[in-house]
Amino acid sequence: MIRTLALTAALSAAGAAFAHEPAPRIAPSLAAHTAEFAPPKVYEPAPGVFSAVGYGIANSIMVVGKTGVVIIDTTDSLDEAKKVWAQFEPHAGGKPIVGVIYTHNHNDHINGAAAFPLAKGAKVIAHDTLLREAAKWNGVAAPAIAARAARMYGVFLPKGTPDGFVSVGIGPYLSAFGGGGAGGFIAPNTVFADRLEVSLGGEKFVLEHAPGETEDQILVWMPDRKILFPGDNIYKAFPNLYTIRGTSYRDPVQWANSIDRMRALEAEVLVPSHTRPIVGAEAIATELTNYRDAIRFTHDQTVRWMNQGLTPDEIVEKVKLPAHLAADPYLYEHYGTVEWSVRSIFAGYMGWFGGDPASLSFDAPDVRAKEVVELAGGARQALAAAQKAFDAGRWKWTAELAGYVGRADAGLRPQADALQAKAFRQLGYDSVSPNGRNYYLERAAELEKKAPGWAQIIGARQGSQAAGLPAAAVVATFPVRLNAEKAANAQAAMGLKLAGDGDWTVRVRRGVAETPVGVAADVPLVVAATKADWVAALASPGAMQAALASGKVKIEKGDPAALASFLDLFRG
Ligand SMILES: [Zn+2]
Incomplete structure (x- = not known):
């Protein structure tokens, strides 16, 4: 009974x-934090230096020099960048845009560039690994990262209700759900490895590699004016030492070291690429110090407990920020969290195994x-x-x-x-x-x-995502899409000629695909297309049929049935 x-x-x-x-609700400090970037506003922390905060996730920053204008970061979409330029233009005094600087490869910094009317010969500057780093997360793991990014950025949540979306922590919203370099990205024409001194618009800039949030992160320093642009190595929220959309390891030691180099500069104005600028040497020194201390505390204490044999689940219970750091608004967990960071640091040193054989x-x-x-x-x-x-x-x-x-x-x-x-x-x-x-x-x-x-989500994004990738990165997705069950006994090959981008052989050998450069003589099937047409046609069998009918994809050897059965090995 x-x-x-x-x-x-x-x-x-x-x-x-x-x-x-319990009723829907928003954590009070998170609700208050939204005022950091909403409504959108252009700040002028120093004469001629403007930071547009609240237009998409990342800021776009303009430096009006004696003879020209420099744009640092470009927001995450053309639409947002156009709004920014409409705000910036009256301050630019008709001077030409002679430089664009990307602080790193993330889409929220690079996708709006084409909205700014660059002067002929303008320098587009970045670290020399920017393209490679962008391909990492827009490449073979793009579907997983995209689906998880949709969740992390609340792309499909209702807006403006207590049961829905509030912000993305370091900006009001993701304006363009996407990756893949679609939009207004302009590839760098000037890159450097360690340090670059450059005069732009009559102003002196020093750019230094400063790995932290990303491997390709740089800092931008105007030594004559003591103005520092730290990229994403500091913003008003606990650093995202790990991002839950998925990322390779973000080394906290490197990150803290980069901040230590910034501290040594004794900047008087700090203009981050997310959240508002800070003015005043003392305030900047305090925040940079607290930020690096929080990063090192989280790292150092995780390693300490790790070395005493604790598992990640146990270390999470141990590592809590000291009160003075937890009380700093720059370290409120409005973006990254200590807990996620602890797990990432453990994995960064030890990999996935926590040490308990029961697991x-x-x-x-x-x-x-x-x-x-x-x-x-x-x-x-x-x-x-x-x-x-x-x-x-x-x-x-x-x-x-x-x-x-x-x-x-x-x-x-x-x-x-x-x-x-x-x-x-x-x-x-x-x-x-x-x-x-x-x-x-x-x-x-x-x-x-x-x-x-x-x-x-993945289905809707197929094609558009890969369009901005280098051809080699498109081809590199073949092996990770191979359906090993279907292909368990398959021995098949296709030649792929991507007009102007190179030729490859895609060879399937019983559950494994390889993609050597060049079309091998023995392949029974050869297709030719532009990279863009090929990517679009790959989205579905129907799209491929249409591309064959219109001649966008041409079969140079073999027939449509052979192509269809070959591509079917890469579905599911
Ligand atoms: Zn960013």
């Missing part, structure tokens, strides 16, 4: 109505879910326990347990998903970091079928 009552309670609770569901190899997820559910007395009891955890405000355990229930029992999956979504919502509402908030809320919306899921 008691068992029956519990079951009934569980089923009704896991349905539409929740008796104890060296788990049972398969479905098996573990069934085991957990069985311990609870069955799926319905486990769901009831998850509901009880929700009612007690234990959102994390609710989310985990509901996940096991949904996996273990297909019949209860809808209720389990609904409950997990509710738990994600509460976790999102409590998040101070908008990255965390957005990710939780968007995943909840996916479970509730209110936002596109992973496959839909």
Whole structure:
């Protein structure tokens, strides 16, 4: 009898109505933080230096020199950059734009360049690894990063409601959901490795490699005026030592070292590429010092505990910022968090294995879910326990347990998903970091079928994403798209001629694809196209048929059926 009552309670609770569901809300400090960049505003922290804050994620900065204008970073889209230029132009006094400087490769800094009317011969300056670094995250891992970026930036969340999007932490919003270099990126024509001194518009600039948030990060220094442009190595939020959309390791030691070099400059004006400028040597010195101290504290204490044998889960419980750093608004967790950083630092040194052999190899997820559910007395009891955890405000355990229930029992999956979504919502509402908030809320919306899921996002972006990549990077995606199950016994090859961009052979050898340069003599199939047409045609079988019919993709050897069956090896 008691068992029956519990079951009934569980089923009704896991349905539409929740008796104890706290209302949607925004963490107060996160809500207040939005005023940092909304509404958009152009600041003039020093005569002739303008920073447009709040136009897309990143700032665009203009330096009006004696004879010309320099733009540092260009926002994340042409639309935002056009708005910025409309604000900048009256201050430019008709002087020509003689230089564009990218502080690093991220899309929110490079995609708006073409909106600025550059003078003929203008220098477009960046670190010499910018293109390579951009290809990293727009290349083979682009689909995963794009889908996770959609969540982290809250791309599909409702705006202006307490259950929705607030900001992206270091800017008001992502104006163009995208990557792939689409938009107004102009490739650099002047690059350097360590240091570049250059005169632009009658002003002296010193550019130095300053790896931190990215490997290609640079700092820009105007020595005569003591004005420092630190790129993304400092902004008003805890540094994103790890980004949950996915990234290769961001070395905190390098990052702190780069800030130490900035401290030595004794800047009087600091104009970061996100959030507002800081004026005054003392205030700048304080923030730079606190910032590097927070980075080093997080790194040093993680390594300390790691060396004492603790696992990442355990170290997360140990490493908390000292009170004086936690109280600095530049270190509020409005972007990165200490917890995510600890895990990243551990992985940066040790890789994924935490050290406990119980975690060296788990049972398969479905098996573990069934085991957990069985311990609870069955799926319905486990769901009831998850509901009880929700009612007690234990959102994390609710989310985990509901996940096991949904996996273990297909019949209860809808209720389990609904409950997990509710738990994600509460976790999102409590998040101070908008990255965390957005990710939780968007995943909840996916479970509730209110936002596109992973496959839909990837499907919609296929083609557009790869269009801006170098041809070699496009070809490099073949091996990671090979469907090894389909291709388990396949021996096949295709010659690919991308007009003006080079020729390749794509060869499939029983579950593995390789892509050597040049068309091998033995290939039975050869196709030719421009890179852009090829990328567009690859998006779907229908697109390929249309491209063959219009002649955008030409078969020089072989036939359409052979091409279709070859490309089918790369689907699914
Ligand atoms: Zn940025």
